[in-house]
Amino acid sequence: xxxxxxxxxxxxxxxxxxxxxxxxxxxxxxxxxxxxxxxxxxxxxxxxxxxxxxxxxxxxxxxxxxxxxxxxxxxxxxxxxxxxxxxxxxxxxxxxxxxxxxxxxx
Numbered sequence: 008x009x010x011x012x013x014x015x016x017x018x019x020x021x022x023x024x025x026x027x028x029x030x031x032x033x034x035x036x037x038x039x040x041x042x043x044x045x046x047x048x049x050x051x052x053x054x055x056x057x058x059x060x061x062x063x064x065x066x067x068x069x070x071x072x073x074x075x076x077x078x079x080x081x082x083x084x085x086x087x088x089x090x091x092x093x094x095x096x097x098x099x100x101x102x103x104x105x106x107x108x109x110x111x112x113x
Contacts, residue, residue, distance in 0.1 A: 023091070023093050023105050023108055024105065024108075025105050025106075025107075025108050026104050026105060026106075027104060027105055028095075028101075028102055028103050028104045028105075029067050029084070029095050029103050029104075029105070030067060031066065031067045031068040031071055031101055032066055032067065032068065033066060033067040034064045034065075034066055034067075035054055035064050035065045035066065035067060035069070035070065035084075036054060036060065036061045036064035037054070037086060037087075037088050038061070038088070039088060039089050040086065040087050040088030040089065040111075040112070041053065041054070041056075041085070041086075041087040041088075042054040042084070042085065042086050042087075043084070043085045044070050044073065044082070044083075044084055044085075045081075045082070045083045045084075045085060046074075046077065046080050046081070046082055047080050047081050048081070051073075052070075052073075067084075067103070070082070070084055070103075071097075071100075071101060071103070074097050075100070081096075081097075082096070082097035082103075083095065083096050083097070083106075084103060087111065087112055088111050088112070089111050089112055089113040090110070090111040090113055091108070091109070091110065091111045092107075092108070092109040092110070092111050092112065093105050093107060093108045093109070094106050094107040
């Protein structure tokens with residue numbers, strides 16, 4: 008049995024259901040946008056804005072591994088793209104549901 012959610016839609020498609028967790032295998036990359044990992048409201052990592060990174064991006068399990076080292080902190084992953092944005096908040100082991108979904112920066 009796996010702890011991955013059943014939803015496997017692409018964030019790049021501009022839609023992620025509110026409350027649905029992001030899979031640990033998900034790649035932390037966006038074509039024309041911004042991704043940040045925040046701890047207690049402070050940015051601790053951002054995805055590099057270059058195509059070389061997009062060829063071999065970090066996966067969500069990387070963010071989970073960082074958060075497990077400090078589980079009592081508030082962890083969020085912020086995605087902002089031209090036509091969608093979302094915040095995923097860590098709510099437990101491998102559990103990062105979308106707590107906010109919006110229309111993006113355009």
